[in-house]
Amino acid sequence: MELAEKVSGLHVPKKEHDLSQPILRLAGIFVRFNGTYVLQDISFELKIGEHVAVIGPNGAGKSTLFNVIAGVLSPSRGNVHVYGHTPDEHICIAYVPQRSEVDLTFPVNVADVVMMGRVCKIGFLRRPRRGDWAVVHDALALVAMTHLTGRQIGELSGGQQQRVFIARALAQEAALILLDEPFTGLDAQSQEGIFSIFEKLRQRDVTLLVSTHDLNLAAERFDRLMLLNRQVIGFGRAADVFTPALLSQAYRGQMRLIDTPAGTMVLNDTCCDHGHEGHHHA
Amino acid sequence: MPEVWQLLTDPLQYAFMTRGLAAALIVGIVCAVPGTYIVLRGMALFGNALAHAILPGVAVAYLMGGSSQSWLFAGGLTAGIITSLGIGMLSKGSIKQDTAVGVMFTGMFALGIALISTVRSYTVDLTHFLFGNVLGVAASDLWLIGIFGALVVLTIILFYKEFLVLSFDPILAQTLRLPVTALNYLLLLLIAVTIVLSLQTVGVALMSAMLVTPAAAASLFSRRLPVMMALAAGIGATSAVVGLYLSYYMNVASGPAIVLVITAFFMLAFLFSPSQGRLKAWLAAKRESARA
Numbered sequence: 001m002e003l004a005e006k007v008s009g010l011h012v013p014k015k016e017h018d019l020s021q022p023i024l025r026l027a028g029i030f031v032r033f034n035g036t037y038v039l040q041d042i043s044f045e046l047k048i049g050e051h052v053a054v055i056g057p058n059g060a061g062k063s064t065l066f067n068v069i070a071g072v073l074s075p076s077r078g079n080v081h082v083y084g085h086t087p088d089e090h091i092c093i094a095y096v097p098q099r100s101e102v103d104l105t106f107p108v109n110v111a112d113v114v115m116m117g118r119v120c121k122i123g124f125l126r127r128p129r130r131g132d133w134a135v136v137h138d139a140l141a142l143v144a145m146t147h148l149t150g151r152q153i154g155e156l157s158g159g160q161q162q163r164v165f166i167a168r169a170l171a172q173e174a175a176l177i178l179l180d181e182p183f184t185g186l187d188a189q190s191q192e193g194i195f196s197i198f199e200k201l202r203q204r205d206v207t208l209l210v211s212t213h214d215l216n217l218a219a220e221r222f223d224r225l226m227l228l229n230r231q232v233i234g235f236g237r238a239a240d241v242f243t244p245a246l247l248s249q250a251y252r253g254q255m256r257l258i259d260t261p262a263g264t265m266v267l268n269d270t271c272c273d274h275g276h277e278g279h280h281h282a
Numbered sequence: 283m284p285e286v287w288q289l290l291t292d293p294l295q296y297a298f299m300t301r302g303l304a305a306a307l308i309v310g311i312v313c314a315v316p317g318t319y320i321v322l323r324g325m326a327l328f329g330n331a332l333a334h335a336i337l338p339g340v341a342v343a344y345l346m347g348g349s350s351q352s353w354l355f356a357g358g359l360t361a362g363i364i365t366s367l368g369i370g371m372l373s374k375g376s377i378k379q380d381t382a383v384g385v386m387f388t389g390m391f392a393l394g395i396a397l398i399s400t401v402r403s404y405t406v407d408l409t410h411f412l413f414g415n416v417l418g419v420a421a422s423d424l425w426l427i428g429i430f431g432a433l434v435v436l437t438i439i440l441f442y443k444e445f446l447v448l449s450f451d452p453i454l455a456q457t458l459r460l461p462v463t464a465l466n467y468l469l470l471l472l473i474a475v476t477i478v479l480s481l482q483t484v485g486v487a488l489m490s491a492m493l494v495t496p497a498a499a500a501s502l503f504s505r506r507l508p509v510m511m512a513l514a515a516g517i518g519a520t521s522a523v524v525g526l527y528l529s530y531y532m533n534v535a536s537g538p539a540i541v542l543v544i545t546a547f548f549m550l551a552f553l554f555s556p557s558q559g560r561l562k563a564w565l566a567a568k569r570e571s572a573r574a
Contacts, residue, residue: 071457094457095453107509108506120458147571148570150569150570
């Protein structure tokens, strides 16, 4: 891509989606940091509209995987294809960051944050037009946040912030949304709020890839699960992935499995005390 | 009242005072605008370092071309760009960025002082570069400051959305395929231009206050970026003018006087904002929910 072309703002990546291709396909992805492989030989495909949870211990490479898919990080080896093209030819991939990674004191209100998703659609040297405001309003309506558009982002509850960031992804007109630990620190009611939004997204055929530490939510609320620990250890329905063999392979020392008459019981996913991803349970 | 009026108009009978006031006013406004991004992005140390690091460029221009502003301007800008690139290159390897900033800043600063020390009138000139000499602003300098200042503010307004996204959420900027590297360099260039055009008003050693403090004070009162920028510019401009009057009547150096007024503004904001800030937020939220 020519720099001049990019700077002039005439170039907004808009490769035609090749709908015969899967929305996302990773083939043999390796990522190496300081000599060690953080991701090894990751290959999988997503179908349009499916909701997939990514689970795995701390330091399993979930955030790295998301960065590769978003086109923010180049893999050391392997290919990512979004509808048959590399991710950096698309702006239809949205990354909803962990709330802990966002500066919540930043002087922006809810509408400002959602409008950020439209920056490319608006184009350089232009201001938002009526159509952009309509998209922002629709996105906020879908996540039931229209009554708080003027609030500074830090004045919202965790669940409300999460909904605003999902609205921003919608304003971006994303076909694939990556959500990094969206449930962390949310109470049950807020989590339900997020899931009811996910159901609305399903009707719009938006594909979701969601990382979480909550194995119950992953098992109950998603179409498929990916068990990740630097490699894809299991990928499929909960019944096929949540086997003692696969779980202990993924979590190694970080989890204890107990066989009870009722089935296998999972004892404390001891996340959060170490590792570089910095997740925190509330 | 006539006494007050006279207090205000008395200094204006001197052309150097009116030029100085105009220069300080422009610099106060212009510094605060990129300063807002410096504060929001946690670049305060970098801004301070960059201000010190332009000294060798200014010194070389000074030794070659005398005190012609356009030479000093070009020299300072060149040194600023070299420093930014140098810090970028050093911190790519195993050296942390703040270490790279520390190394480059003191190295360049020392080079600047060494160069200036070869001139006989060393101390006077060095003082001007370090702490400013706003009363020495010539009419042509004023044009230079005005034009480049307007250019800085205009660029930041034109790229408002992009700089906002880049500062709030760099990963979003990348997934939107914005030219992130180019925008980052553009912001650094704007900061370097701002520093160079403010050189005569406050000098390199006090520059950080012009860039950071008004925005820091404004951040305590604002919930939206344009408000914060406008407020910071207002604080910068007011401080510059008040500081210069104080300097005239109390016979203290102009640069430090301006910076002391800015600092006083910040202290007041810090003391009185939390309650007021919250009250304002609460009222705004009330209004918002009433409208809905």
